[in-house]
Amino acid sequence: MNALREILALLRLYSQQFKTTFASMVQYRISLFIWMISQILEPLVYLIVWSTVSNSSGGSVGGYTARGFAAYYLVLMLVNQFTYTWIMWEYEYRVRQGLLSFALLKPVHPIHSDISDNLSSKIITLPILMFVAAGLALIFKPTAAFNWWAGLVFIPALILAFLVRFLIEWTLALAAFWTTRVNAINQVYFILMLFLAGQIAPLTLFPNWLQIVADILPFRWMLGFPVELLLGRLSHAQALLGLAAQFAWVIISLVLIRVIWRAGVRVYSAVGA
Amino acid sequence: MTEPAIHLHELCKTYRVPERESGMGAALKSLFHRRMQDIKAVDRLTFDLSPGEIVGFLGPNGAGKTTTLKMLSGLLHPTGGEGTVLGSIPWKRERPFLRQITLVMGQRNQLVWDIPAADSFELNRVIYRLSSTDFRHTLNELTELLDLGPLLKKPVRNLSLGERMKCEIAAALLHRPQVVFLDEPTIGLDVTMQRRIRAFIAEYNRRSGATVLLTSHYMADVAALCKRVIVIHHGRLLFDGDLSALVQQFTAHKTIVVQLEDCHADLHTYGEVINCEDGRFTLRVPKAQTAHVTERLLADLPVIDLLVEDPPIEEVIDQVFTQEAA
Incomplete structure (x- = not known):
């Protein structure tokens, strides 16, 4: 009964946060538009580069044809949009401006407004990006070995990818409690993300040892894995193993958040809020 | 004996x-070896507030007022001593405790910048889990008291400083907290708006019975709202008691204003002449001699009018801090 009341209260919070996020976002239509262009351009550049490489090396690189790359990067664009967060910059700003004090005064864990804020902005931006991806599909004519089974498993994989990425980035964002130089940490993170999540190239194009590293670290499970899954490039065993890895990372990051959040608040409340 | 609303020991x-x-060498050295310095922001502070009291918390910049308020609202962990607010230990930040308090910081904003205040209020409604009826009721009351009507639908960034402060205060009180910490709620506001906010705080306290601990640099705020004041300096308690007793304790002088027929009289034998204008003389005399000097003035001179006053409260406070520094 109590748990149910908690959930209902959180749902109300999430739906109210959606209205707030929506109202804030429409205030900045132009910057939203520019930001979406950058979200589209990055995978588009990789797509064009890899298609060219693939065409000039006999029609295929590492098992991807030009149209295979098109499928990979269009799906990646959407998955990236779905799992993307900006919390690491946000936190640095919050700590610096003392905004966190207000969050700490509220009788609810601040992660909830962040989750709902992120989900809300996705509900708003995803339809636009899907429309763009559909347009690009007409130009680049992607092909993939899509099958229904993969499509079905893709949905939990996508949700888990969002959770892993959100929780890991939220944990990393807490670095702002200890240092004002969060940008350096963010840079390292984005480089790792670029190579190990399958952004700069599909992971199967990398040497074997690097693929093993990618399997151990969380990055692949935030982005590359659901993409490969939807394109039908994974066996059933690989897909199930992937879901297990994602699940494990959710648990690991939840534990990390709990520990680091407490330590961070202790530091914040020791040195001056 | 009722239990205190706020207790510090x-x-x-x-x-x-x-x-x-400063300098390159020192910068390099600090890379390897950091010398740490301890700054005592709050030093063995002890006081109690009864439920429903409004108390002014005074001290110069850096005296430890904000640090104390932040400890009492759970944002800061103390390094020693104890404190309870409504029976809870604030820095545990338990939810039932957080639902009963509020902290307004005059220099910071909690309202979302780009959307109307009404939307931020709705967000607070779900965060504090207020029922629609209670929320409507409180919001109507606050709207009436603070005259928020025309402000609620405008994006916060389009509001003036004073208008924004009124909305900030409303946002902080929607959950009807029983303990209200106000840190410089009138800072930067014009006199009319200051008076408005002051009247509101008094009325809110009367209606809700909430305990209010208020810091302000404007003595007018304190004089209008607080019977009792707590003065701290360098983190230490200097004075805790009635505002009038503060004046008694810390002023060694009284001001005597005499109106004479004779504009050219020389009064320096009676006391220090601070001002003289058209036969109206302002004298500063040691408190103990006030009666004696008054008597002499009346006996010796053609006095039309005579007034004995305490110096203005700002002057007293200033004296408190300079005395302490000396």
Whole structure:
């Protein structure tokens, strides 16, 4: 009964946060538009580069044809949009401006407004990006070995990818409690993300040892894995193993958040809020 | 004896800050070896507030007022001593405690910048889990008291400083907190708006019975709202008691204003002449001699009018701090 009341209260919070996020976002239509262009351009550049490489090396690189790359990067664009967060910059700003004090005064864990804020902005931006991806599909004519089974498993994989990425980035964002130089940490993170999540190239194009590293670290499970899954490039065993890895990372990051959040608040409340 | 709403016993907060001299050499040295310095922001502070009291918390910049308020609202962990607010230990930040208090910081904003205040209020409604009826009721009351009507639908960034402060205060009170910490709620506001906010705080306290601890640099705020004041300096308690007793305790002088027929009289034998204008003389005399000097003035001179006053409260406070520094 109590748990149910908690959930209902959180749902109300999430739906109210959606209205707030929506109202804030429409205030900045132009910057939203520019930001979406950058979200589209990055995978588009990789797509064009890899298609060219693939065409000039006999029609295929590492098992991807030009149209295979098109499928990979269009799906990646959407998955990236779905799992993307900006919390690491946000936190640095919050700590610096003392905004966190207000969050700490509220009788609810601040992660909830962040989750709902992120989900809300996705509900708003995803339809636009899907429309763009559909347009690009007409130009680049992607092909993939899509099958229904993969499509079905893709949905939990996508949700888990969002959770892993959100929780890991939220944990990393807490670095702002200890240092004002969060940008350096963010840079390292984005480089790792670029190579190990399958952004700069599909992971199967990398040497074997690097693929093993990618399997151990969380990055692949935030982005590359659901993409490969939807394109039908994974066996059933690989897909199930992937879901297990994602699940494990959710648990690991939840534990990390709990520990680091407490330590961070202790530091914040020791040195001056 | 009712239980105090706020209770502090020997509360301490010491910050450790890196100490560094200026210059390249010192910068390099600090890379390897950091010398830390302890700054006592709050030093064994002890006081109690009864439920429903409005108390002015005074002290110069850096005296430890904000640090104390932050400890009492759970944002800061003390380094020593104890404190309870409504029976809870604030820095545990338990939810039932957080639902009963509020902290308004005059220099910071909690409202979302780009959307109307009404939307931020709705967000607070779900965060504090207020029922629609209670929320409507409180919001109507606050709207009436603070005259928020025309402000609620405008994006916060389009509001003036005073208008924004009114909305900030409303946002902080929607959950009807029983303990209200106000840190410089009138800072930067014009006199009319200051008076408005002041009247509101008094009315809110009367209606809700909430305990209010208020810091302000404007003595008018304190004089209008607080019977009792707590003065701290360098983190230590200097005075705790009635505002009028503060004046008694810390002023060694009284001001005597005499109106004479004779504009050219020389009164320096009676006391220090601070001002003289058209036969109206302002004298400063040691408190103990007030009666004697008054008697002499009346006996010796053709006095039309005579007035004995305490010096203005700002002057008293200023004296308190300079005395302490000396």
